[in-house]
Amino acid sequence: xxxxxxxxxFIGSNFVLDWLTQNSxxxxxxxxxxxxxxxxxxxxxxxxSNHIFVKGDIADSALVSELLQKYKVRAVINFxxxxxxxxxxxxxxxxxxxxxxGTFNLLECARNYxxxxxxxxxxxxxxxxxxxxEVFGSLGAKDPAFTEQHRYEPNSPYSxxxxxSDHLVRAWLHTYGMPVLTTNCSNNYGPYHFPEKLIPLVxxxxxxxxxxxxxxxxxxxxxxxxxxxxxxAIRCVLEKxxxxxxxxxxxxxxxxxLQVVHTICDLLDAKMPKTDGTSYKNQITFxxxxxxxxxxxxxxASKIERELGWRPAQTFETGMAKTVDWYLNNSQWTExxxxxxxxxxxxxxxV
Ligand code: NAD
Ligand code: TYD
Numbered sequence: 001x002x003x004x005x006x007x008x009x010f011i012g013s014n015f016v017l018d019w020l021t022q023n024s025x026x027x028x029x030x031x032x033x034x035x036x037x038x039x040x041x042x043x044x045x046x047x048x049s050n051h052i053f054v055k056g057d058i059a060d061s062a063l064v065s066e067l068l069q070k071y072k073v074r075a076v077i078n079f080x081x082x083x084x085x086x087x088x089x090x091x092x093x094x095x096x097x098x099x100x101x102g103t104f105n106l107l108e109c110a111r112n113y114x115x116x117x118x119x120x121x122x123x124x125x126x127x128x129x130x131x132x133x134e135v136f137g138s139l140g141a142k143d144p145a146f147t148e149q150h151r152y153e154p155n156s157p158y159s160x161x162x163x164x165s166d167h168l169v170r171a172w173l174h175t176y177g178m179p180v181l182t183t184n185c186s187n188n189y190g191p192y193h194f195p196e197k198l199i200p201l202v203x204x205x206x207x208x209x210x211x212x213x214x215x216x217x218x219x220x221x222x223x224x225x226x227x228x229x230x231x232x233a234i235r236c237v238l239e240k241x242x243x244x245x246x247x248x249x250x251x252x253x254x255x256x257x258l259q260v261v262h263t264i265c266d267l268l269d270a271k272m273p274k275t276d277g278t279s280y281k282n283q284i285t286f287x288x289x290x291x292x293x294x295x296x297x298x299x300x301a302s303k304i305e306r307e308l309g310w311r312p313a314q315t316f317e318t319g320m321a322k323t324v325d326w327y328l329n330n331s332q333w334t335e336x337x338x339x340x341x342x343x344x345x346x347x348x349x350x351v
Contacts, residue, residue, distance in 0.1 A: 001071040003104065005030045005058050006037070006080030010193045015231045016051065016077065022235075028071045028196035030064070031080065032057045032098075033058050040333060042191045058102040061109050068113040074128040076110050076237060078103060081165075085134075085158045089291060094156035100168070103129070106248040107172045109312070114178060118170055127180045128170045128238055133223070134159035135184060138294035146221075148184075148246050155292050173244045181241045183234060185249040186299045189319065190227035191326045195334060196244065196345060198257065200223055202264050203327045204334055206280040207272070210263075213350055216289030218258030221296040225251035226319030229312035236310040247308070248288035250299025253316040258284075259340035261271075263316075267324040287350065 002019070006012040007029035016027055024070070026049075029035045033055055045051040056063045058080045080102060082088065082095045110127050117125060136146040137153030152167075154160040172178040193200040202212050211276070224298045233249040241247060255263075265280035274280065314322070327334065 001025065001028045001073050003030060003067060003071065003073040003076045004028070005076070005078050007031055008033060008037035008039055008053075009079060009083070010036070011188055011227055011230060012037070012079035013192050014190065014227045015234060016042065017044065018228060018231045019235070020045060020050055024050070026052065027069055028052045028054060028060065029149065030054050030056055030067060034082070035193050035345075036083065038192070038337060040336060040347060049231050051100050059097065059105045059115045061105050064109040065113065068109060069244075073113070073120070074107065074124060075128065077128045077130065077238065078106055079130045081162070083100065083158070085156045086158055086196070086290060087345075088158035088161070090097070090348065092161070095161040095197040099158075100164045103165035104168055107168060107178070109177055111172060111178055111230055124180070125179055126217055126238060127169070127172075127178060128241075129165065129180065129182045130234065131166050131182055131184045131250070132159065132162050133143060133184055133186045134183050135166055136297075139296040139298055141296065143296075144251070145300035146184075147300045148248055155294055159171060163236060166281065169281050175205075178241045181237055182246040183249055183297055184246060184299075185230050185233070186223035186225050186251060186297060188225055188227045188230050190323050191330070192333070193323075195338060195342070198260065199264065199323065200334070201326065202261050202326060203268070204265070204338065206265065206268050206283060207312065207327075207331075210283065211285035212261055212280070212283045214258060214261060215285045215287060215293060218261070218286065219256050220293060221252070221254050221298070222260075223250045223298045224253045224255060224260070224316055225249065225312060225317070226314035226322070229314055229319075232313070233304060233310050236308050237304070240308045241308075247304045248299045249304060249310075250300050250301040251314075251316065251319075252299075252301065254296075254298050255316065263320055264324065267321060271324060272328060
């Protein structure tokens with residue numbers, strides 16, 4: 001049995017869905033169901049006895065310990081986090097609580113449980129921590145991409161809290177010998193992506209005839225990876241990764257934000273043309289930049305390819321086309337998540 005945390009969020013739910021399609025091993029899915037957690041993502045699993053959903057907090061040690069023992073967990077995959085940089089700027093407290101204290105608690109519960117295991121199970125147990133490229137800070141235009149050796153230079157409350165959690169995971173290996181793995185991935189996109197993040201927000205706003213907000217000059221660069229490629233990389237690291245190693249995951253798809261938004265507009269112009277014949281690009285609006293906005297992220301994913309044989313299956317073009325199609329075919333999902341709380345966030349962020 002796997003214990004997946006945050007499995008009702010964007011990447012976690014994609015991981016759970018993919019895993020249960022491809023494996024007979026069950027998952028216990030622990031998620032607090034914050035604004036970002038959505039059981040609708042897991043609707044197709046409602047009759048699947050290999051999916052056990054538990055609403056709860058990774059910082060709840062009694063609950064986490066109970067789940068580890070009850071389900072004889074052989075691996076923990078920690079997706080649970082507060083994940084939105086802009087929200088971390090407005091209110092960093094929740095980020096420290098879940099990303100730092102929550103991960104600490106999960107590690108401690110896992111360590112206590114791991115210590116009770118027989119030698120064979122102890123050796124095969126894994127704690128896989130899912131992290132981000134943002135812990136490495138920002139690159140200049142001509143700098144080489146981040147390798148696993150790049151120094152940690154987080155710049156936002158979000159990335160600082162993720163960096164702190166990565167350090168805790170590292171320390172639990174070196175101090176207690178816990179069999180941990182850490183993955184640092186670039187920006188994901190795809191189905192079930194909450195429309196506060198750039199790509200789903202732009203698709204949603206475009207279809208609603210609303211402004212497409214570009215922070216600053218729109219020349220900041222991100223390295224985009226289709227979400228199911230991230231999920232396949234995590235499966236690969238869980239199966240073949242060497243204990244204590246960290247693996248960078250990326251799509252080799254560096255794009256400026258404005259270029260990403262133009263791609264979305266071109267796809268929508270072709271698939272869902274506006275009745276007045278104009279382009280969705282006319283809705284692009286430049287807004288105040290994010291404070292401390294990181295200029296460029298780029299991942300060197302050669303280690304995971306060389307050592308574990310992982311490569312992304314999607315290109316930026318195929319992934320973006322699939323993503324736009326998904327949002328066009330699942331408009332009810334977006335309608336359901338863009339409720340009152342979502343509207344309050346948009347009003348606060350885009351005054
Ligand atoms: P998300 O915000 O969509 O989902 C997070 C999930 O965690 C939600 O379901 C939420 O309810 C749950 N959660 C939050 N606090 C919790 C708590 N205290 N206890 C239990 N559950 C809790 O995030 P995501 O985009 O799916 O990211 C998942 C992980 O991947 C995060 O750790 C994030 O740092 C990392 N990551 C994300 C990206 C990206 O582009 N989205 C890239 C690299 C790494
Ligand atoms: P985001 O999806 O929030 O991911 P992250 O900040 O973790 O990289 O943002 C991606 C990029 O898009 C980032 O450079 C900020 C920018 N952005 C906008 O220009 N406008 C927006 O409305 C949002 C949400 C993001």
